[in-house]
Amino acid sequence: MSGKMDKLDLSAVLLYGFGFLLIWEWLRPLDELTDTDNIEVFIIFLVIAFASSIFQLGRALQFFIKSFYILYAIHRFYFEGSFFSLSWVGSLLADIKVNIGLLFSQDYQQLTNVFRTILFFVLLWLMVYLIHYWLLNRRRIFLFFLMTIIYITVLDTFTAYEGNGAIVRTVVAGFAVMGMLTFFRLSGRESAGEGKWYIRKWAAALAGMIAFSTAVGFAAPKAEPIWPDPVPFLKSLNENAGSGTGGVSRIGYGANDSRLGGPFLPDNTIVFRADAETRHYWRVETKDVYTGKGWILSEIVNGGVGFTYDDPVPLEGYPDEVKKKEYGSKVIMYLEYPHLVYPQGVKQILAQGQVSFRLNTATEKIQAMEPWNEPAVLDKYGFVYDQPAFKLEELRWANGSDYGGTDEEFIKRYTQLPESLPSRVKDLANEIAGEKENWYDKARAIENYFDRSEFTYDQKDVAVPRNNEDYVDQFLFDTKTGYCDNFSTSMVVMLRSLGIPARWVKGYTHGELKSFGDGDSKKKLYEITNNNAHSWVEAYFPNLGWIPFEPTKGFTNNIQIDYETTSNPSNNPASPGSSQNDPNNPDRQNKLEDIDSIPKQVKAETSVLKKFTLFFKKEWKKLAVGVAALIGAVWFAYSKRGRWLPYYLIYRYKLTQKDEQFGKAYLTLLKQLQRYGLPRQDGQTLRNYAGYVDSFFSTREMGKLTSRYEHFLYRREMPEGTWKETKELWENLIKKTIS
Template identity: 65%
Template sequence: MSTNKEKFNFSSILLYLIGFLLIWEWLRPMGELTDTENIEVFLIFLVIAFAAALFQLPMVVQAFIKTFYIFYAVYRFYFEGGFLRPEWLGLFFSDVKYNLGLLLGRDFQQFTNVFRTVLFFLLLWLMVYLIQYWLLNRRKIFVFFLMTIIYISVLDTFTTFKGNGSIIRTVVLGFTVMGILTYLRLVAEGKLRGDGTLAGKWMLPLAGMVIFSAAVGLAAPKAAPIWPDPVPFLKSFNENSGSGGTGGIARIGYGTNDSRLGGPFLPDDTVVFRADSESRQYWRVETKDVYTGKGWILSDQVKGGEGFSQDDPFPLGGFPPNVKTEEQAAKVYIEFKYPHIVYPQGTKKVAARYGVSFLYNPVSEKIRPMEPWNEPAELDDYGFIYDVPAYKMDDLKWADGTDLAEMPEDFFERFTQLPPSLPDRVRDLAAEITKDKLNWYEKAKAVESYFASSEFTYDQKNVAVPDKNQDYVDQFLFDTKTGYCDNFSTSMVTMLRSIGIPARWVKGYTYGEAKSFGDGDSKKRLYEVTNNDAHSWVEVYLPNLGWLPFEPTKGFSNSIQIDIDRDTDSSGKTPAATPDKKDSNPQDRLNRLEENDPIPQQLKANKSPLEKARIFMKNEWKWLAACLAIIVAVGWFIYSKRGRWLPYYLIYRYKFSKNDDQFGKAYLTLLEQLKRFGLKRDEGQTLRNYAGYIDRFFATKEMGKLTARYEQFLYRKELPEGTWLETKQLWENLIKKTIS
């Protein structure tokens, strides 16, 4: 009990409090820079973890309390029903199993919020353990203190987070805890007496020094920065350096987190897929419906989704009967495996290898392939049957919002949603642009055409990030007028919604670059789509016509077809196109597409081992470098701790040997281990003299006895039978004394 009382004192409480405050500094920016909410829940977990360690509860009890809290927090965040009811646990463990599959597949971006929350709790658990180990066992905290300073400094420099207060608090806490730990180390080493008088004499000057330093730092005049902006300075050294989005310049390509848009991109010509199709079209991945003022999120998080098989109709409804369509086929060949598929608008049927089904998210319209055992599937290729629409101009002009009664209220509210903080001048601009237009289509075209003016510039690098209180669209429309597809498309959706026209934001890819053409009369072409072709655009809802794509991004063109000269029937409605009889079966078109595949043979041929290795290195070099770094770090750690584990290995190595010949080898091994321990034998020193030195150092006579036997073996070349068994215990005792 005395030991516990010694540990549970004022110094321990103070150290744990400072450790808690330092970790808190890591959490503060998360509420501002990420989607993480309810930070107080994680702070309560930290309080529980530190309190359990402070009161020295048994490890089993600590683990139970923390685990129970994690389960309860996850339940309150994401599940419904009674906490003690087993139904939600089944959903929870299914979610964990699904995410473990993503983890093994290194698809970290697709982790669900439930799994991310659990991982974050585990990270905090680990940080509390490390703080406890550094503070109470090692009496050192400088590394964590330095990491905290660097973390805050980087966020303050490259993001919208203002870290002035955090830097001051961290410096004060860091110097305070390092002063306390220095005092405790000196007391433990016997260099200082640990009485209360000396503690007061030590702590009062320490507190005064920290307070005085902080006050001088705040009051002293600040020199002007050497670099007006660190980003251009870094970019002058390396094109890949800089700031983008929420903290670093990104490489262009499809991503999942659109909650904070902005910042520059670097080009990336990595091939994502190749498409064999009869016409050019955009390749959809998902839509998002809630604009936050900083980016896009989903209005609802769907657990799992709705499943459908290859024999079922595509879950996204086709075009209305009054829209003329032409049925076409396409096939996609995957180079970069994402957990979702890409598909053209108007898809009616999708076909993949046998046994694969699909999971459809009705909110985002993202579709994932699934194996029969309900695990994500990796596809090499898949095909589509889809309709290509051709709209009549009269239908477009009559499709407006004059009769909203037929449109569900929740649908209209969902796709005209805007944040209350949207500046009024955005609404005023949209109203001004469309004031002379008579219908929704003309208004949408007016907004689309507005971005084609010379005022706007398409640029992927010199793109600003909105400040904390600045709206993303407002900044683009009135301040910078420079950006890429996300800026243009988000601005158009926002402007249309502000005047009451339902619109949504769509992500995917453009059609890419045509690489080969079909022979003769064939219309099929092979398109190569790279990360550079990742794109976002706008879809506007027109009654009786459905969702129409619009392309506001400067330099991109809309592929919508408008049939001006088409006849109408007596009712004034446009008749639906009648498909060719030979194309009446969608599966037949997929089969013919497979038979007449125009992909060049060199794309189909098996790549050489050298080429495969080159592609693997190109795609996976980051993971290889990370694995190599981990291996080196683990190897260095094991080597640095050899004083702890090597003696046990040596004992195990000779433990089961009964042959007397092992005595000579074991003795030489002992000499090497003593040398590693620091008891080096001097040059010219006799074994007997060295043995006396070892016995005096360890206060034993074991080394002398072993050396006498070894000299007998050395000069007589023989040992009495059973020598090793008699001396093994002496040898093991000396080996154990070298454990450090």
């Protein structure tokens, strides 16, 4: 007996080993074709999952081990501090809650990297379960083997991934698994498969066949392809395909900018409408590290700076010497985003309810927060903000000779460039603006450079840089075709190469003007859709702060310049409008207290689906507990059905007096006996089976009951009172199955 168990254990190890190799082939291309790092962490998870099945650990223990590893990996990737402090769990749960809301709203581009990593772990978990089911239950693996071959060949054809070695490894592992499963199926039906000699014979033949076919595949001459490369043909059929290797995306705000490039499809979905006095861009976040392929953050901030609507927004404003005027605006959201959109120069935010706000100091993204410190989704909110008018001589004050006491770390952060940046990018920046005397003129020269005729704005025919290409270098010297990401990233990189601190900003343009205010109102109604998603540039001037620039062809910068000159701009008195900076100014309160006075034509009707989504976001914990309790109750009832089901069957048939129920009751008894563990074998007669049941229970009741049933079955007639006479026999047998 032990020898047979050893053979079974060895076969399971071999099957799981080859199954692991097949899944590994699905992970290998990710390191090369995507931004997924630390592939070894996911491979270790696969090893743990397969080992748990090989050693036949309990389901609860397997669930605990896998869940613990996933949580540890998530903490290692995205959180700081001790894993066992559990202080990070609240942030993780809040992140999951927000992403579940994004899933319901089908806003998949907004999913965070934390949630994407969790989903990837769950996907691997499901794949391991499927491998276990196909190998040990179904004893077939051809479908998964075929899917793996198709996956590799598609990547080899349409991407830069070289799949020659992967095909060989997959064929060897797949043939080995299918050969072993075929042997196990045959040995289960034939007694000849019990001897060790028979097993060795099969193993030798299988290994020889795989080795021979692999050797022939390597040695045989390779013919040239009969058909031409399908990629150019498919691109010619798809008018939305770009010249890069990336896929076509839908335009709109997204959180992941680590790999830019590729075409976009237009999207007219309304994101929000704004009731504003001035036309301006709407900021969402900034990013500071250019990698050569896209943008990432130099630091991950969990949490941020909290404030309320009574507090000023903790963002760097404009110096008092800058002439500025205060305005108010309101935003009516159509899509449920966990962040706010706001104008540059924002000083105060107002929203309904007991919400506060949190500023991420790394990205300057602002979130609304519930009183229990979880992200809130706002339908509407308002702002008070300053719109400056810069004096030209103030803009030209910074020339690089003095950073004005700016922190060296700050300068280093916003002049960062990758070592792999081609030198010709820096040379071009110097050629364009190297002779200018101040930072503003240098920035304007680079901004104007993109207005040249050789640059083209296009959202469709946009390339993706190859592995050895730089995103900015490709745009400046090769394609010269792209959209806002290409233009803005290129300008930031060139400014930094000149030593000017600059950063990349994401948000939306001012949108489309829909209507003017009623009566004396100066406000105008703007509609902002996904098509208005945009990125631009901000350069830092020590005496003024962050100044926006717009290099994208066809777009206009909203910066206002006062060309009036003064002898000493640093002593310029505050403008008359600066009196409005007082937080207690009644005019400010008037701008904010009418947050409810939204124009009727822009009030979005709340659909049933939206109501359900909002309800789910607020009550998801209770719903989750309720669903878990319901599932637990159903599972408990099902696992204990041997105790309560016989009583239900007795009650079900006890009340009926019709003789026609006898046939149904007898068939129900057969099913209940099978559940109890006394199945009827294939080809076994009812009388023979009745004798088996009677011998098991040491009675004669099943034989008597079966005799009555056969009389009914063959003669198609039932004497009156049959069910009444046999009901007691039937009930006695049903009661014996209570466990």
